[in-house]
Amino acid sequence: MDTAIEVRDLVVERRGRRVLDGISCAVPRGAVTGLLGPSGSGKTTLMRAVVGVQLIRSGTVTVLGHPAGSAPLRRKLGYLTQAPSVYADLTVRENARYFASLHGLSRADADAAVTDVGLAGAATQLVGTLSGGQRSRASLACAILGRPEVLVLDEPTVGQDPVLRTDLWERFHALAAAGTTLLISSHVMDEAGRCDRLLLIREGRLVADDTPAAVRAAAGTDDLDEAFLRIIRDRERAGAEKGTVRS
Numbered sequence: 001m002d003t004a005i006e007v008r009d010l011v012v013e014r015r016g017r018r019v020l021d022g023i024s025c026a027v028p029r030g031a032v033t034g035l036l037g038p039s040g041s042g043k044t045t046l047m048r049a050v051v052g053v054q055l056i057r058s059g060t061v062t063v064l065g066h067p068a069g070s071a072p073l074r075r076k077l078g079y080l081t082q083a084p085s086v087y088a089d090l091t092v093r094e095n096a097r098y099f100a101s102l103h104g105l106s107r108a109d110a111d112a113a114v115t116d117v118g119l120a121g122a123a124t125q126l127v128g129t130l131s132g133g134q135r136s137r138a139s140l141a142c143a144i145l146g147r148p149e150v151l152v153l154d155e156p157t158v159g160q161d162p163v164l165r166t167d168l169w170e171r172f173h174a175l176a177a178a179g180t181t182l183l184i185s186s187h188v189m190d191e192a193g194r195c196d197r198l199l200l201i202r203e204g205r206l207v208a209d210d211t212p213a214a215v216r217a218a219a220g221t222d223d224l225d226e227a228f229l230r231i232i233r234d235r236e237r238a239g240a241e242k243g244t245v246r247s
């Protein structure tokens with residue numbers, strides 16, 4: 001496997017509480033990897049560590065062979081945060097063109113990104129007047145327009161209707177087919193099946209790192225929601241048995 005992101009023994013504490021507890025995983029290049037887990041399980045924290053904006057307690061995070069957050073990665077990594085990061089007093093197009101200019105890209109590149117996220121019809125609308133889902137797509141346009149080698153997208157499909165979600169997933173796969181590495185978080189299990197690989201995280205620990213097919217097979221169910229529950233139950237049972245042996 002050609003690895004784009006490598007995480008080793010990552011421990012993160014926030015306000016004195018351990019929120020990532022020794023995570024190790026590898027994210028393959030040119031594929032869509034889903035980061036799935038319940039609310040508060042540590043998905044955003046892991047993504048922040050990959051982007052290099054999270055203070056870490058120990059461990060290493062390497063992206064395209066460089067330490068996370070280091071200068072060579074600045075132009076190579078795009079990050080979509082959960083909170084839209086576009087200017088409310090500019091139109092969708094003005095935002096995209098502004099971010100394109102920062103990357104030395106053309107207006108045509110900016111307009112293409114706006115079209116890619118399905119916002120061509122709202123290009124001249126002020127971001128402050130968009131719906132939540134549209135605003136999130138305006139942010140997404142700005143994250144993808146530099147054609148970064150690695151895209152870290154924190155819940156990019158929240159608030160989108162089913163048709164748009166399908167369009168966005170098709171776009172993600174088209175980007176991966178063109179060589180982009182995508183790490184995408186979601187807590188919606190029906191999106192897990194759309195990923196090439198899955199990282200399942202719970203309470204700051206990785207509970208699965210495999211393809212959706214292998215996760216289904218290991219858990220003995222086609223339903224990924226159920227598979228996730230079974231994996232957790234099995235781990236808890238194994239942990240309890242270990243505890244019994246020790247005592």
Ligand SMILES: Nc1ncnc2c1ncn2[C@@H]1O[C@H](COP(=O)(O)OP(=O)(O)OP(=O)(O)O)[C@@H](O)[C@H]1O
Pocket residue numbers: 014015019037038039040041042043044045046187
């Ligand atoms: N700024 C912060 N200060 C202290 N603790 C934080 C901070 N941000 C998050 N946490 C805690 O870290 C843990 C992991 O949070 P994180 O945002 O990474 O989870 P998540 O899986 O992305 O959740 P969600 O799906 O709800 O976005 C949670 O217990 C959360 O309360």
